[in-house]
Amino acid sequence: MHLRGKQKRFLRAQANHLQPIFAVGKEGLTDSWLAQLDGALNRRELIKVNILQNADVTTDEVKAFIEDNTAIQVVQVIGRVLVLFKVADNKDLRDLSNRVAKI
Template sequence: MPLTSSQKKQYRTLGHNLKPVVMIADKGVTEGVDKELERALNDHELIKVKLNVNDPAIRKLLAQELCDKHRALLVQAIGKMVLIYRANPKPNPKLSNLLRAT
């Protein structure tokens, strides 16, 4: 289900202060990166990922690939940073970036 504009605005505000959880560089998306992304999305729901790739077109494709593979939604992409979201049906209040902010 796509995010509403008000949800995106709220998530962008929350994401502003987040540090990147995962960095993707020359080796691309490895098995370890996939596992860490899955863990981070389960724990935090809203995460920031740094795509250390110079070509903007490749960054855009990589961001979409990550979202498709992990059933997540792209909230924002600015430069080499992307903010992605996936709802957890039973979030941990101590880990979820959405619940800790409220």
């Protein structure tokens, strides 16, 4: 799903109250971390990821790694925090993506 401006604005509003549940630290970006991230997005559809101070990667590198290797979309970058969205694989868990599609 390609997001339009109004859809991104809606997702940013929904993510406003969320706390980051994933972090990128000194281990960097790995395939297992990406698999865990994908699994969490299949359940929640919208999460935040925090890039720790001791990480050897920048926000642009994390954004490129995520977007190049998965169907996950980066909705917003706020300092060292990324807001990520992905349509859930399970149709029963697609509450947020159904609301986004109607916008």
